[in-house]
Amino acid sequence: xxxxxxxxxxxxxxxxxxxxxxxxxxxxxxxxxxxxxxxxxxxxxxxxxxxxxxxxxxxxxxxxxxxxxxxxxxxxxxxxxxxxxxxxxxxxxxxxxxxxxxxxxxxxxxxxxxxxxxxxxxxxxxxxxxxxxxxxxxxxxxxxxxxxxxxxxxxxxxxxxxxxxxxxxxxxxxxxxxxxxxxxxxxxxxxxxxxxxxxxxxxxxxxxxxxxxxxxxxxxxxxxxxxxxxxxxxxxxxxxxxxxxxxxxxxxxxxxxxxxxxxxxxxxxxxxxxxxxxxxxxxxxxxxxxxxxxxxxxxxxxxxxxxxxxxxxxxxxxxxxxxxxxxxxxxxxxxxxxxxxxxxxxxxxxxxxxxxxxxxxxxxxxxxxxxxxxxxxxxxxxxxxxxxxxxxxxxxxxxxxxxxxxxxxxxxxxxxxxxxxxxxxxxxxxxxxxxxxxxxxxxxxxxxxxxxxxxxxxxxxxxxxx
Ligand code: B12
Numbered sequence: 001x002x003x004x005x006x007x008x009x010x011x012x013x014x015x016x017x018x019x020x021x022x023x024x025x026x027x028x029x030x031x032x033x034x035x036x037x038x039x040x041x042x043x044x045x046x047x048x049x050x051x052x053x054x055x056x057x058x059x060x061x062x063x064x065x066x067x068x069x070x071x072x073x074x075x076x077x078x079x080x081x082x083x084x085x086x087x088x089x090x091x092x093x094x095x096x097x098x099x100x101x102x103x104x105x106x107x108x109x110x111x112x113x114x115x116x117x118x119x120x121x122x123x124x125x126x127x128x129x130x131x132x133x134x135x136x137x138x139x140x141x142x143x144x145x146x147x148x149x150x151x152x153x154x155x156x157x158x159x160x161x162x163x164x165x166x167x168x169x170x171x172x173x174x175x176x177x178x179x180x181x182x183x184x185x186x187x188x189x190x191x192x193x194x195x196x197x198x199x200x201x202x203x204x205x206x207x208x209x210x211x212x213x214x215x216x217x218x219x220x221x222x223x224x225x226x227x228x229x230x231x232x233x234x235x236x237x238x239x240x241x242x243x244x245x246x247x248x249x250x251x252x253x254x255x256x257x258x259x260x261x262x263x264x265x266x267x268x269x270x271x272x273x274x275x276x277x278x279x280x281x282x283x284x285x286x287x288x289x290x291x292x293x294x295x296x297x298x299x300x301x302x303x304x305x306x307x308x309x310x311x312x313x314x315x316x317x318x319x320x321x322x323x324x325x326x327x328x329x330x331x332x333x334x335x336x337x338x339x340x341x342x343x344x345x346x347x348x349x350x351x352x353x354x355x356x357x358x359x360x361x362x363x364x365x366x367x368x369x370x371x372x373x374x375x376x377x378x379x380x381x382x383x384x385x386x387x388x389x390x391x392x393x394x395x396x397x398x399x400x401x402x403x404x405x406x407x408x409x410x411x412x413x414x415x416x417x418x419x420x421x422x423x424x425x426x427x428x429x430x431x432x433x434x435x436x437x438x439x440x441x442x443x444x445x446x447x448x449x450x451x452x453x454x455x456x457x458x459x460x461x462x463x464x465x466x
Contacts, residue, residue: 004056068097074095074099247280307349335363
């Protein structure tokens, strides 16, 4: 069969600096099973839906189109499905990714041009789906999907998460526009490829969807290093380890670092990763630096121990200070992720968060405003009016962490949260020591460009008030 894999156009000006890992895996398993795949990464290509439609008209017709989407991308994904269906009702449209995983049935109800929704990990599902579409098995025999039958939507039984990740082929990057991806911030310029060394997260943060489940599965150090080797051969100058908590197990981290160094990969490629402040220590961070790590990002979320506790984050501000100190001493660049508007947030707790940001002083920060993604505890809380949360929008396009349009607190209205976010960005980045960092980010990310715009607006406001 012939498949077209699509990363849909985004409304925002966001650009990504690496190809989509989920689509890379789907392409790999389909090709291994003897199918043909083509990729349309609308974000990397800078295509809006009009440009996608023109390209689609000129392509050889696929049998099925596989579209990935988070929540804020779902309506763009449906625009793609509509273009496909307008060209031919016979092409099967399949949607997958975090949004369809959380709301498979509702997604098919809301968006008529999707035929099938994939729930959770897709590698085994697409393989079986291809067989079913070729006429082998009925759709109802494929676990982990929702599909239409007459006027009804059928949801098949859940599929177990993939136990042996080493058995998967490496993500396939042929067909992706590799020249269009480039490393971000402080890393070697040039191609950056994503690698996930384990899947699943055991933690219970109220704001997180746990899109790949809560059962942790890790790949062997040799298997991960083989993929990094392969990526270097493809021309990668840097690697983004996009595990939810890269250093979840110290033993595993040490084994992976040793394997990377045994192969001399630290001299060929630099890398960055995301993790938790409670899963690193000075020794591990030093080893990571030796093994080629250039930057580590921590999900800090809040500087208030009370808010952190309510959010189920299970870390303290003291741990945050210690982790940033150790990471800097190890010679790493540091990144901080924060969220304003968590349950029970107040003006005072936001002030504590900004205080911790200035004190820990990472190289970069992203400040999101809480979004109640489907499948999260905060959505259930907002629906019941708990934690002071109030839902503002059910338009999925508003579900981006930078926009602050989806949720507010009784004590902190949306406009106030956005104002606090702008002020924090301005206070952090508009310092001589940070301007370079902001400009580096702005060349690639919509978020940073927005910060610059907001900074300009805030400066304008401050001048007017003077
Ligand atoms: C790396 C990452 C990023 C990267 C890259 C994202 C990208 N587009 O490649 C960056 C930093 C850019 C990013 C940005 C954002 N992210 Co992010 N990100 C992740 C992270 C940590 C890993 C994603 C990944 O590579 N997974 C590995 C691959 C293998 O999994 P996958 O992509 O989900 O694909 C598998 C399945 O979902 C499925 N599948 C996926 N698509 C399809 C399609 C079909 C047809 C089929 C059959 C199957 C299928 O099969 C794949 C293989 O198993 C996840 C957490 C997580 N565990 O997923 C969050 C996560 C995806 N991000 C999230 C969010 C919210 C965002 C942002 C919206 C935040 C913001 N700034 O507002 C942004 C913007 C994205 C957007 N425009 O919507 C949420 C999404 C929640 C939701 N329901 O929307 C997640 C789940 C984090 C969380 N726990 O809440 N993110």
